[in-house]
Amino acid sequence: MVSQRTVLITGAAGGIGRAVAKAFAEEGASLVLADLHAPDSDMIRCDVSKEKDVEAACQSAIDRFGRLDVIVNIAGMMIFKPIEELTEQDWQQVIAVNLLSVGYSTKHGFRRMKPGSAIVNVSSVHAVQTTAMVSSYAAAKAGMLALTRAAAIEGKPKGIRCNAVLPGAVDTAMLWDNPNIKSGAETIDPADVGKPEEVAAAIRFLASAEASFVTGASLAVDGGRLAQL
Numbered sequence: 001m002v003s004q005r006t007v008l009i010t011g012a013a014g015g016i017g018r019a020v021a022k023a024f025a026e027e028g029a030s031l032v033l034a035d036l037h038a039p040d041s042d043m044i045r046c047d048v049s050k051e052k053d054v055e056a057a058c059q060s061a062i063d064r065f066g067r068l069d070v071i072v073n074i075a076g077m078m079i080f081k082p083i084e085e086l087t088e089q090d091w092q093q094v095i096a097v098n099l100l101s102v103g104y105s106t107k108h109g110f111r112r113m114k115p116g117s118a119i120v121n122v123s124s125v126h127a128v129q130t131t132a133m134v135s136s137y138a139a140a141k142a143g144m145l146a147l148t149r150a151a152a153i154e155g156k157p158k159g160i161r162c163n164a165v166l167p168g169a170v171d172t173a174m175l176w177d178n179p180n181i182k183s184g185a186e187t188i189d190p191a192d193v194g195k196p197e198e199v200a201a202a203i204r205f206l207a208s209a210e211a212s213f214v215t216g217a218s219l220a221v222d223g224g225r226l227a228q229l
């Protein structure tokens with residue numbers, strides 16, 4: 001299938017980001033790849049915690065390809081500390097990167113997207129159930145779900161759908177660098193570890209016309225972890 005769509009992907013240099021870029025490239029979409037760490041010249045350096053960077057990434061889709069059809073908000077990071085040790089700066093960073101960034105891209109996306117467009121936000125199972133040491137991340141990812149619902153309501157008259165995925169454990173650097181996993185405080189059955197491509201497939205569905213009646217939804221892509229008592 002050759003798509004005429006232009007897709008902006010934040011966090012595009014990461015494990016899930018690369019798989020999502022590949023999935024959209026396979027359908028022939030034009031890509032705008034954005035990340036804090038831009039390893040090659042095809043990628044825009046963008047700090048999603050800065051509104052001006054996010055606006056520039058959205059505008060870059062218009063300047064390069066004349067349109068912006070899909071935004072996939074993937075950029076994210078965690079700080080591992082007990083609540084008593086989280087500083088004001090820690091809170092501001094985690095909330096800005098994981099939550100405010102989605103407010104910025106929704107704002108600047110809505111200003112540029114035409115009916116038929118879609119936004120997909122990458123939240124986490126931590127939005128629903130969590131562990132110690134990641135309170136700021138869990139709060140930000142839960143906020144992202146509320147923002148997704150609000151954006152779906154405001155996007156509806158514009159013909160723009162907004163949905164979220166909640167990945168479980170996914171085989172990327174972020175999973176294996178997690179100190180809770182390294183220390184054994186959080187254990188994961190290998191059967192509960194998904195591939196970035198499995199998250200990308202769900203994202204591509206939510207961004208596609210096949211999901212034309214799906215908006216405001218939060219889809220767990222976790223191999224059933226949240227369903228387990």
Ligand SMILES: NC(=O)c1ccc[n+]([C@@H]2O[C@H](COP(=O)([O-])OP(=O)(O)OC[C@H]3O[C@@H](n4cnc5c(N)ncnc54)[C@H](O)[C@@H]3O)[C@@H](O)[C@H]2O)c1
Nearest residue numbers: 011013014015016036047048075076124167169170172174
């Ligand atoms: N891997 C998992 O198990 C898992 C589970 C649930 C949710 N997630 C979410 O999936 C998303 C992608 O994670 P991943 O597993 O691919 O991890 P990753 O660490 O491989 O990728 C994250 C990417 O985000 C980028 N990034 C971080 N801060 C940024 C900023 N300020 N501006 C722009 N880019 C920034 C990083 O440079 C990196 O390329 C994240 O939002 C993460 O919270 C991952």
